[in-house]
Each structure stands twice: as structure tokens, then as C-alpha cells.
Amino acid sequence: MSLSDLLIPLIICLVFIYALIKKVDIFNVFIQGAKENLLIAVDLIPPLIILLTTIEMLSASGTISALSGLLSPLTQALGFPSECTSLALIRPISGSGALAVLESLFGDISPDSYAGRVASVLMGSSETTFYTIAVYYSAVRIKAESKVFVSSLTADFTCFVFSALIVRLFY
Amino acid sequence: MINYIITLFIMASIVFSIINGNISQLSQAILQASGSALKTAASLAGAMALWGGVMQVAEKSGLTNKIALLLKKPVSLLFPSISSESTAFKTICMNITANILGLGNAATPLGIKAMKHLNNCENKARNMAMLVVLNTSSIQLIPITVAALRMSHGSQTPWDCTFPIFIVSLLSVIAGCIMVSVLYMHGRKK
Numbered sequence: 001m002s003l004s005d006l007l008i009p010l011i012i013c014l015v016f017i018y019a020l021i022k023k024v025d026i027f028n029v030f031i032q033g034a035k036e037n038l039l040i041a042v043d044l045i046p047p048l049i050i051l052l053t054t055i056e057m058l059s060a061s062g063t064i065s066a067l068s069g070l071l072s073p074l075t076q077a078l079g080f081p082s083e084c085t086s087l088a089l090i091r092p093i094s095g096s097g098a099l100a101v102l103e104s105l106f107g108d109i110s111p112d113s114y115a116g117r118v119a120s121v122l123m124g125s126s127e128t129t130f131y132t133i134a135v136y137y138s139a140v141r142i143k144a145e146s147k148v149f150v151s152s153l154t155a156d157f158t159c160f161v162f163s164a165l166i167v168r169l170f171y
Numbered sequence: 172m173i174n175y176i177i178t179l180f181i182m183a184s185i186v187f188s189i190i191n192g193n194i195s196q197l198s199q200a201i202l203q204a205s206g207s208a209l210k211t212a213a214s215l216a217g218a219m220a221l222w223g224g225v226m227q228v229a230e231k232s233g234l235t236n237k238i239a240l241l242l243k244k245p246v247s248l249l250f251p252s253i254s255s256e257s258t259a260f261k262t263i264c265m266n267i268t269a270n271i272l273g274l275g276n277a278a279t280p281l282g283i284k285a286m287k288h289l290n291n292c293e294n295k296a297r298n299m300a301m302l303v304v305l306n307t308s309s310i311q312l313i314p315i316t317v318a319a320l321r322m323s324h325g326s327q328t329p330w331d332c333t334f335p336i337f338i339v340s341l342l343s344v345i346a347g348c349i350m351v352s353v354l355y356m357h358g359r360k361k
Binding site for chain 2: 005007008011012015016018019021022024026029030031032033034035036037038040041042044045048049050051052053054055056057058059060061062063066093094099100102103104106107110111112116117120121123124125126127128129132133135136137139140142144145147148150151152154155156157158159162163166167170
């Protein structure tokens with residue numbers, strides 16, 4: 001048993017207990033929230049179909065392994081598994097694209113292997129940087145400065161380096 | 172941009188499959204991929220719906236607002252020029268809370284609202300950059316999609332990446348925030 005196994009049931013339980021005290025109609029509120037997210041999941045299907053198709057094509061044709069091979073001097077210096085290179089490259093650009101890469105990756109390697117764990121940590125700890133910057137700055141009609149990109153990409157790079165490091169530390 | 176990327180990817184995969192001589196695998200991959208896209212969405216849908224339900228309960232009970240209050244200290248450290256009583260400040264707290272709890276659909280509208288508030292405040296370039304960096308490197312407490320995907324691929328311990336993800340995302344947020352502070356400190360002196 002690990003601490004994170006206990007964390008999820010505990011959070012759900014605490015949320016419900018607190019809601020009971022506050023006299024929230026848990027059942028119906030839950031259903032409403034679940035329905036909202038279910039619709040989001042359905043919206044995810046069409047982009048996943050086109051993105052997973054292109055990514056599976058890249059992977060089946062050997063393009064991804066060629067690219068990973070090209071970048072291997074860099075990734076090896078960072079101790080980063082070469083299987084995760086494609087995920088690291090697409091993560092800042094497209095969220096559903098990264099999901100598609102992760103799905104295709106887990107088809108080839110076990111999620112419990114070293115590279116599978118690094119991919120999991122990388123996916124969970126980083127965000128769709130370029131998309132987020134575009135959405136936020138276009139909302140206020142301001143052009144994002146290069147400093148914003150530098151800062152965000154610093155954070156992403158930290159994710160790449162530490163995801164490999166922490167997986168080696170933890171397991 | 173995505174249109175160019177997709178077309179480029181497809182072109183590259185055809186060229187490489189001719190070079191590597193595995194065109195049959197390529198055409199098989201096309202057929203397989205659409206099916207596994209559907210499977211992926213299905214394996215995510217349940218977990219996403221569950222989490223959406225739990226978080227809706229948390230929101231209705233006022234728990235998320237309580238958590239937002241806890242963020243007062245760190246947020247005022249990151250945005251020293253914003254008064255903690257202002258709507259901009261409160262919106263930022265709620266935006267970060269939504270990110271931490273994995274409420275992606277709630278986080279973005281809140282973040283945009285906060286951007287608009289910051290647009291009217293002083294020192295806006297720096298504060299906007301800070302907010303965007305907080306969102307591009309968001310801290311995640313419950314990696315629900317990653318865990319669901321791990322489980323659907325036969326992971327024995329789908330949740331065991333929770334703690335490492337939390338630490339790495341925290342480190343990346345810290346790195347991003349330091350970078351913003353440093354880059355914009357220079358700008359202020361000028």
C-alpha cells in the first residue's frame with residue numbers, strides 16, 4: 001500500500017463528508033458534474049481520432065524512432081529515456097496530441113516500466129504551454145512577449161529533466 | 172498551425188515508411204489508430220466523469236472557495252502589487268485552485284477573467300506573465316487522466332505517479348515563477 005493509493009479515496013470521502021455537513025444534495029450535484037465532464041470526454045474523440053492516426057503513422061513508419069535517434073545525444077545527457085522524446089516534443093503544443101502520443105507509447109511499453117513512468121510523470125506535470133499562452137493573451141488582445149515564452153519553456157524544461165530524475169529516485 | 176503539423180507528419184511518415192520498407196505496417200496503423208482513439212476516450216470518460224462529479228460536489232459545498240483562501244499567502248508573494256482584497260486577486264486564487272484540483276474546464280474561464288482584471292492593474296506585463304506561467308506549468312494534485320490511461324494499459328499501480336507528478340509540477344512552477352521574477356525585475360529597473 002502506498003500513500004497515493006490512500007489519497008484518492010480519502011479526498012473523495014472528505015469532499016462528501018464536508019458536503020453532507022453543508023447539506024449539499026450530493027447525488028444530484030455529482031450527476032450534474034459528471035455529465036459535464038462526460039461531454040468533454042466525448043468532445044475529445046474527434047481530435048483524438050485524427051491525431052492518434054497521424055501519430056500511429058509516424059510511429060509505424062519509423063519516423064519517431066529516427067527522430068528520437070537524432071535527439072538521443074541530448075536526451076542521453078539528461079538521462080531522459082529516448083521513448084519519451086516524442087511526448088516531450090508534442091506536450092507543449094497540443095493537449096490531445098500528447099494524449100494520443102501517450103496512448104500510442106503505452107501500447108509499445110508497459111506503463112510500469114521506467115520509460116512508462118517517466119512518460120506518466122511528464123504528461124501529468126506539464127501543460128499545453130503554447131495553447132495556454134495563445135488563449136490567455138488573445139483574451140486581452142495583447143501580444144505575448146518573448147519573456148513569457150522563455151519563462152514558460154523554462155518550466156517545461158524543468159519538467160523534462162526532473163521527471164526522469166524523480167522516477168529514478170522513487171523506484 | 173495544427174493543419175501544417177498534421178500534413179507534415181503524414182508526409183514524413185510516408186517518406187520514412189518507404190525508406191524503411193514498412194508501408195504495410197503504415198496502412199495497418201491507420202486502421203488501428205481510429206479504433207484505439209475511441210478506446211482511449213472511453214477509458215478516460217469514466218474517470219473524468221467521476222472526477223467532475225466529485226469536484227462539482229466540492230464546489231457546491233464551498234470547499235473549493237476554502238482552498239482558494241489557503242492560497243492567499245503564496246499568491247500575494249507572487250503578485251506583490253495586487254491587493255489581496257481585489258477581485259483580480261480572488262480570481263487568481265480560484266484559477267490556481269481549479270488547476271490544482273484538475274478542473275480544467277473551470278480553470279480557463281477563471282484565468283481569462285483574471286487576465287482581464289490584471290489588464291487594468293499596474294505592472295500588468297509582469298503580473299500577466301506570472302499568471303500565464305502559473306497556468307502553463309500548473310500544479311496537479313490528482314492526475315486523473317494519466318492514472319486512467321495507465322490503468323487501461325494494464326498498470327499494476329496506476330496511481331503511483333501521483334506524488335512524483337506533484338513534486339515535478341511544483342518544481343516546474345517554482346522554476347517558471349523565478350524566471351518571470353528575474354526577467355521582469357530587469358524591466359522595472361529601466
